[in-house]
Amino acid sequence: MEAPEKIPLAFQGKYVLTGRLRLITGLHIGGREAEYEIGGEENPVVKDPLTGEPYIPGSSLKGKIRSLLEWAYQSQWNLIQLRRNKDRWESEVRDTDDNGALTDLSIVFGPWDVEKKAKSTHPVGPTRVIFRDAFLTEASRQELERVIGGSLTEVKAENAIDRVISRANPRPMERVPAGACFDIEILFEVYEDADHRRLRYVLQGLRLLEDSALGGGGSRGSGRVQLEGLSLEWRGRDYYTDGRNPLSLASDKRVHELLRDLENLIGPVRTASSSPKPQGDPDG
Numbered sequence: 001m002e003a004p005e006k007i008p009l010a011f012q013g014k015y016v017l018t019g020r021l022r023l024i025t026g027l028h029i030g031g032r033e034a035e036y037e038i039g040g041e042e043n044p045v046v047k048d049p050l051t052g053e054p055y056i057p058g059s060s061l062k063g064k065i066r067s068l069l070e071w072a073y074q075s076q077w078n079l080i081q082l083r084r085n086k087d088r089w090e091s092e093v094r095d096t097d098d099n100g101a102l103t104d105l106s107i108v109f110g111p112w113d114v115e116k117k118a119k120s121t122h123p124v125g126p127t128r129v130i131f132r133d134a135f136l137t138e139a140s141r142q143e144l145e146r147v148i149g150g151s152l153t154e155v156k157a158e159n160a161i162d163r164v165i166s167r168a169n170p171r172p173m174e175r176v177p178a179g180a181c182f183d184i185e186i187l188f189e190v191y192e193d194a195d196h197r198r199l200r201y202v203l204q205g206l207r208l209l210e211d212s213a214l215g216g217g218g219s220r221g222s223g224r225v226q227l228e229g230l231s232l233e234w235r236g237r238d239y240y241t242d243g244r245n246p247l248s249l250a251s252d253k254r255v256h257e258l259l260r261d262l263e264n265l266i267g268p269v270r271t272a273s274s275s276p277k278p279q280g281d282p283d284g
Helices: 058-072 104-109 114-119 138-147 194-210 237-241 255-273
Strands: 013-023 080-085 088-093 129-131 134-136 154-156 159-161 168-170 173-175 181-190 225-236 247-253
Touching (some): 058 194, 138 181, 194 225, 194 255, 225 237, 225 255, 247 255
Antiparallel strands (some): 013 181, 129 181, 225 247
């Protein structure tokens, strides 16, 4: 058995991105129909079981953004593989590039295959990005209660048209109405110097999301969103060990502004955290 090696990773701190996600069109992220009584909506949105209010699961944000980035970097890393299995196409998403190295996306979002993580030549460490569940802002909650009441949602009536006899097949869909806002929080953990530049992938994904759609029915108009009032701060290791104050890097920004100015915003953080003091150092 080989002698243990020193792990080239050490917790340096976290970037914390907060702001609002505004719905430009109605949002449908499906819940489980089995949870609803007979006579309820056929295509309900996911809701908090304690409050009954709609929310955006962090998994929905993470999954959509990762998917958008995988396609955006397909020409560079060839992540999405298509294979013919008898009479159908099947897809597979790789964690590694053509040279067998884990890609930045696998490090940021976590590998699909944990075995690839274990066998990687470079220790990967924890998944870097954390997407919190997003809940309605207080202002949106009050406005929806005033205008709609009840479940705080709308029902969009859609019809699937039979191409032969032109008969309509109704398919109602519950949505959170356009104009509603959700508080978002995304944390990005830094364990090595390269992680500072990897924060860019999260912002790129959010930028792609604004020109895509979140949830179901995106090709039929649902799920258009806009991110606004974004703030970025750095919480270094001493924020957690010594109670130091966080470092505010930006406030009240749009995604494209953070993406454009990112190198300047995080420059001081990279310089200060590139050589973290060892664990247990009383001056750390």
